[in-house]
Amino acid sequence: MFANTYYRMSEFPRVKHSQLFAWPVYSKEVYLSSPKGRMLNLFEKTILELIKVTGSRSLTSTQIAEWLGLEEDMVLYILTATMQPNGWLDKNFKITSEGIKLLESNEDADITSALIFQCAVTGKWLPRVAYESNELEPVGLNNKLAFKLDRASGRTEQAYQVRRYINAPNEVDEFILNDIIKKDSDARWVAFNVMDDVDSLAKSSDRAILSSKASSSDYILVWADRSSGYKFDFIDPFSLSDKASWMHDLFEQASKALPDLQKFVLSRFNHEDEELTYTENLQLMQEKARLEVLIQYPSAHSINGLIEPLFELLNDKEKLLCNKNSEFSLNRSVINSCGSIVEVICKNILVEKPLKRVEVLPTPNLSNDKKKRELTLLLKTATTLTNTQIQTVLKVQPGKIFQTAIGRSSTMRSLLATIFISMQEYSHHPMSFLISDVLLFDEVYSLSFDRDEASHGNNTKYTREQALHYINIVDKFLKKILVD
Numbered sequence: 001m002f003a004n005t006y007y008r009m010s011e012f013p014r015v016k017h018s019q020l021f022a023w024p025v026y027s028k029e030v031y032l033s034s035p036k037g038r039m040l041n042l043f044e045k046t047i048l049e050l051i052k053v054t055g056s057r058s059l060t061s062t063q064i065a066e067w068l069g070l071e072e073d074m075v076l077y078i079l080t081a082t083m084q085p086n087g088w089l090d091k092n093f094k095i096t097s098e099g100i101k102l103l104e105s106n107e108d109a110d111i112t113s114a115l116i117f118q119c120a121v122t123g124k125w126l127p128r129v130a131y132e133s134n135e136l137e138p139v140g141l142n143n144k145l146a147f148k149l150d151r152a153s154g155r156t157e158q159a160y161q162v163r164r165y166i167n168a169p170n171e172v173d174e175f176i177l178n179d180i181i182k183k184d185s186d187a188r189w190v191a192f193n194v195m196d197d198v199d200s201l202a203k204s205s206d207r208a209i210l211s212s213k214a215s216s217s218d219y220i221l222v223w224a225d226r227s228s229g230y231k232f233d234f235i236d237p238f239s240l241s242d243k244a245s246w247m248h249d250l251f252e253q254a255s256k257a258l259p260d261l262q263k264f265v266l267s268r269f270n271h272e273d274e275e276l277t278y279t280e281n282l283q284l285m286q287e288k289a290r291l292e293v294l295i296q297y298p299s300a301h302s303i304n305g306l307i308e309p310l311f312e313l314l315n316d317k318e319k320l321l322c323n324k325n326s327e328f329s330l331n332r333s334v335i336n337s338c339g340s341i342v343e344v345i346c347k348n349i350l351v352e353k354p355l356k357r358v359e360v361l362p363t364p365n366l367s368n369d370k371k372k373r374e375l376t377l378l379l380k381t382a383t384t385l386t387n388t389q390i391q392t393v394l395k396v397q398p399g400k401i402f403q404t405a406i407g408r409s410s411t412m413r414s415l416l417a418t419i420f421i422s423m424q425e426y427s428h429h430p431m432s433f434l435i436s437d438v439l440l441f442d443e444v445y446s447l448s449f450d451r452d453e454a455s456h457g458n459n460t461k462y463t464r465e466q467a468l469h470y471i472n473i474v475d476k477f478l479k480k481i482l483v484d
Helices: 042-054 063-068 074-083 098-106 172-194 247-259 259-267 279-295 305-323 326-354 368-382 387-393 397-404 411-426 436-455 464-481
Strands: 007-008 018-034 110-119 139-142 144-150 157-162 207-210 217-223
Touching: 042 063, 042 074, 042 098, 042 172, 063 074, 074 217, 139 436, 247 259, 259 436, 279 305, 305 326, 305 464, 326 411, 326 436, 326 464, 368 387, 368 411, 387 411, 387 436, 397 411, 411 436, 436 464
Parallel strands: 007 217, 018 157
Antiparallel strands: 018 110, 018 207, 018 217, 139 144, 144 157
16 A cells, blocks of 8 residues: 555545546655744745845846846836835835834744645645645445545545555655745736735745655645546645646646556547557547537637636536526536636736726726726726626725736736726727627626635526526627637
């Protein structure tokens, strides 16, 4: 047996079509700085130290960005949204006594332990640090590996356990450790600025020392969404992002080396042509999914990332039409999918037609009331939205509009608000129809609020009729966008 310890790094996600994996890893203990009070992230600390050592010399955001190899918008946001409001810098971007104290307190930080992980199948290091790790005991389920998800209901979930491992643990050098810390810190910085609920999210550390303890063999529990119908989309087990592309890469590499894993993958999607290779089977499933979508939406291929969620939604629609007593979880999943499709489209539109003049947005150091007044004026200038519609558009945290404009946030309402503000820069905007079609405007925003409710795992029980209604709304929205 490889190991009998199973780590769960976060709460199990509420995903209807999912698969739980027990993934073999080698765990290595490290010692990290644990701050007394507020902890600076890597970007904040580097910028503060740079400003401190320059003394009386004035630095611009452009100079700081060039020296540190960062985007100027990001540097400007850190200076004006974090450092000045917190009193670490004055109005001239000079470090204050409070900023100096904060740097010193971070240097005198306590030390805490954490874990880093090496994939025992591929030998690759995971780009995450586990500041907390919960060991979970398996439960008996027909001699299969399973875990209890809900103590109240007693619901359990069976996990696929990867039993083969091909690499012994490698030594960790300073370069590898620093790379892991940097990737984890970057992910946590983005999470703090994008996610709504970050109260329980551990602050990152930029200092680490390896423990002399030997690596241990363990499993981490990893979830994958299989609603695409032909592949697993891995959810970040550390809850720093929705999807874990790094876990997908590990899985792809492992599946090429493990025939048992290949067989399991194909069985979960009810597809296995023995005359084809594993890769060919996957390509065939992907092509079938693509064709099913293009039959109904011939221009869907023109929007990057739209095929997969549309295929999932069409499958769920068939389930709803065939079952008049659909489960509440399916209805909730459909509403989530509808919101995801609108988000995918909005993201693509902002890539093609971005808000060019980000500086027109209210500065981050203003109060929310002042931000909303300035945003109201921008929307009145850029669009023909009514006062009622503008009030609806601004039912979003004002700061998230700035984050969306610089590509660092993607909530549905922040995307829509940014798109409306950008319309002044384009004579023919592909989403201008949403202003004139008042009914569709109201329904899209109704979807955004119900999607929030559905995605947060609350107890609201959506009906089959509500789910079908939003599918029809998305269909109308798509037909306005996907014009040949």
